[in-house]
Amino acid sequence: MKVLIYGFGWSGKSALALCEKIGFEGFVVDDAIDMDLTNDRIFITLKEALVIKFDIVLICTTNKAYADEMALKLRSSELADKVRNFNTYIFREKMNFLVQNHFGTPEEVLKEWLEDDFEMNILQKKLRVLEQEYYTHKRHSSESNLEWIGRINAKMSMLNIFQKIHQGAFRMKNKLDVIYYPGFFLSAPSLEGLDRNFYFRNGGGVNFDLLRNRRDKKIIACFGNSALRVEYLDVEEMITEYMKNFIDDKEYYIVINFGVSGYTLYDQMLLYNALVYPLQPEIVISFLGTDWYNGFFGCEHLIKTHKMVYSTGLYEIAYKEFCDSDVPLYIEQSTNPQSYNKNISIDDVNTAIITRMQQFDKSVCSNNGKFFAFVQPMLPCMLHWTKEECAMRDKERERFNKTSASMNIFVDNYILNCVKDFKEKAKVLEYCFDLNEIIEKSNRESFFTNHWIHCNAKGNKIIAEKVIEILRQKGAIG
Known part of the structure; x- marks a missing residue:
């Protein structure tokens, strides 16, 4: 009917x-x-x-x-x-x-x-x-629900409310890859137990109470994307774990990995302001690399006018699903090599990144910390590729042509020019460094054996060594 x-x-x-x-x-x-x-x-x-x-x-x-x-x-x-x-x-x-x-x-x-x-x-x-019947039922239900809340709080006293909601979403667990907190989002993969509240991938998790009440120790808070989080490697092979080994006075520093897959520098800054700012970390490091890819699939109004380079695959898709909207998105058309937003230029993206980088620096410095930004190593930015890396990229290119053809266009034709233009604009920023340039000078082995932006354990170790070396040169650590 x-x-x-x-x-x-x-x-x-x-x-x-x-x-x-x-x-x-x-x-x-x-x-x-x-x-x-x-x-x-x-x-x-x-x-x-x-x-x-x-x-x-x-x-x-x-x-x-x-x-x-x-x-x-x-x-x-x-x-x-x-x-x-x-x-x-x-x-x-x-x-x-x-x-x-x-x-x-x-x-x-x-x-x-x-x-x-x-x-x-x-x-x-x-x-x-x-x-009237509904509100009567709701009033009675609230009484039993308050008792239920009490039982949950007693059983999960160490978890925040968003994590409790996530734990109780049994029917939707296969869809809940992300938890949306006030002002930021975090990945919620199958790594429960590393950090039960926020899923940060650190050996032993992140104890915020212990960090807040530290005495003679300094925090090195590292922010980045999947290349920092490295779910594809063991915890011991993360950049942050290697950094600990290169610090002379290991007992004096606490290195924390706040990496979240898909994060841009803007997303990192939101996370810093929301969770890490109250800790007043002495050193804050941002690793950026996904910003350029996300930039060309984002909204031209948010990027050009508001200088927001955000994770399009999370914010836009999540809101579209929440609203049950039919409006198509650039990021959803990635099988088409021409699916990027042609209203956005390299200059637009880099201007937005630098604007937020300067904001990030001011936020950290006003909180009695020192800020450093590193362009993470990316295969397209390396002048010399090993045979193994060439073979990996050929296989990757073939795979992306079926699943994400626009990624191939970006990697092969855009990323190198993006980084070159960024470095020209950022050359006045004394806290910004290009790890591609630094690593290229070393006699390196194959670092990119699985993905164009994901280093293997050997690459992560070299990155960690170079980062600590720069921190030492700048007087940030002893």
Whole structure:
């Protein structure tokens, strides 16, 4: 049985939720909806609606003048006798569990609604009763839920509320790769036990209480993407673990890996401000590399005007799924080699990165710390490739042509120019260094044996050595 929802504001959304729960097939017409923004079959034009045989039409608005105006558009159609005004937004999806107590089969409900007056006063009385029942149930439920909260808190006293929510999402666990905290997001892979609250990948986790109450020790807080987090290697082969070995006075420094897969420098700064700022780390290091790829798939308004180079594959896709939107994204079209945003230039991306890098530096320095930024090693930025690296890239290129052709275009044609332009703009920043240039001068072996941006253990060890060497030269460590 088909119902037409005419108007999709609060009343329209309420009507559609109720109709779908009862068992009607709902369609929506709204003169304000741009049909170019959706592929959802339930949204149709008024012209299309007039040739479909609907069992009832619900004009959804609480404004009587608007309702009369909308009804006038249908007066000359075959739907005229089936038009009713759904002028309430009492019902919400949270009330679904009560529908079967107040409504019968779709056939019975349709008969009742068609026998109701235009304002559907009988339905409105029924919904008010349902609403009262809902709030009574909610009040009783809150009492038992408070007891439930107490049991959860007793059992998981060391976990924050977002982690508790994640632990309890049994039906959605396979989809929950990310936890969204206020102001930042974190990956939540299958590494439970390394850090039960935030999943930072450090040997022994991250004890924030211990870090906050440290006495004679200094924190070296390292931020970066998957190349710093390195889920593809053992913990002992991370850059941060090697850094500990190259520090002379190991007992005097605490090196922490705050790497999160997909993070740009802007994302790193948000994480620093949210979680790490209160610790007042003496040294803060940012490793950047994914910024350029994300930059060319982002929103030109956010990048050009607001200088935000963010993780497009997380923020945009997550919000699209949350809104159940049909709007296509550049990042979703990666099998097409031309899927990047052509309204964004190298200059736009690098200007945004440097703007946020300067902000990051000011935030750290105002918190009594020293800031350092390192362009992480990337195979396209290496002047000389080993045979093993050439073979790896050939295989990778073949694989990406099937799954992410735009990545190949970026790696082969853009990244080197991006870094060159960035270095020219950043040459006045004394805290910024290019690890590609530094490592290229050494007699290196094959560092990129699995991915163009992921170093192997040998590469991570060299990176760690060079980073500590620079910190020592700059007087940041003894």
